Amino acid sequence: MTLILSLIRREVVGRYRGSVLGLLWSFLNPLFMLAVYTFVFGVVMKSRWTVPDQPNAQHSTGEFAVILFCGLIVFQFFAEVVSLAPGLIVGNTSYVKKIVFPIQILPVVSAGAALFHAAISLLVLLVFAYIVFGSIPLTVVLAPVIFAPLIVLVLGIAWTLASIGVYFRDMSQIVAPLVTATLFLSPVFFQRTALPSWLQPWLSLNPLAIPVESFRNVVIFGVQPSWAALGRYSLLAAAVAFLGYQFFQKTRRGFADVL
Template structure:
């Protein structure tokens, strides 16, 4: 039980420390995604004229503003994934002083990173709901399911973070490998396109992307007012728990050699 207060304290320090000394402070957690949203909306919404077929409609007919809101919803999910996974390989190396403290539970460090990323996702969700209300004129009641569809995603990302955090101690090039993989995951996920825009034979394979089901489910409940595919959601929970279990066991097995390497 003592781990929980420690986790909350470290998460708070992580959030505050990231913006300490900057003029705008925590507002950067809002400005950065908004800037990227503006760029992506211009490229995909204005130049390439990408559109979504909203559930219940036959054609993809909506404004650039509506497209921006739909896009921002997917980017919130991606930013959480990118923030945790990109920092994981260097997490233990950057906190080597904790490794030599026998009583310190270093396995919570990836969770601290996830906690800080979750805070930023929550800030993004609040902004998203404000935009959605202004553009669509309402917020669907299904938004209360947002934490439900996000929960297995957090579990899965934690498992990946444990694996990468441990591997990064022994293989320092891991950080260089992860960054392009995270970018590829973005462009191969349904953040910028719909699953239905792919050939029929390719659509089921999209679910192998860890972002696919969370992005689609989060968008459905927050923007479209549609409940997620509970069947796919159930399979995702099973996969998330399995990856988290494997990741945690891998971390615990390999942590014994951290002090020698660091």
């Protein structure tokens, strides 16, 4: 654990090493992202969010921005880990050749760094949520519970992609558009209820759907998540993580030969 925490710290600090503002970029980046998406979707496209249980009422542009940002935090965590996964082993060949180094922790380190940025974004979100809505619901304490199965799922995907990326270098090019598609096909920019009724259940096939909706409910709307859906998602996440780790451990034997 000490090694993992040390590597996460090095990853976070190293990302901003040499920049004038340093770690301040951790706050500025989510603010910039919030401003851009709010302008595009809230001002230009005039997208709005329907108030729960009030189908004829819509949230204001400011409220829509906060709701949108909430979903983007979940996506950014997912995207950061998954996008980097195919190049994790290729980019750390020195670790592969060290027999004593546990290379299986590299995806964990990547997820830890992404989780740090998600936590910073959450702090920014809570500040804006308090300004716009006037309060922060007590259900916000459930945010870690919502993120836990997503972290497990992402680790399983990262282990798998990291292994494949060693043998198939084009994987990074394939993952990039898939991550973008995952964003626009998830309920980040739209509500599930905006879809035709026959299509709504299929939205849950998107790995971000349940985390985004659950995270938004507990952080913004003060609503309990669907525990049944979250339970099924957790079981799936555990299975993906287990299979991903096993796949990584079996394929790692050839890493040194390929690299």
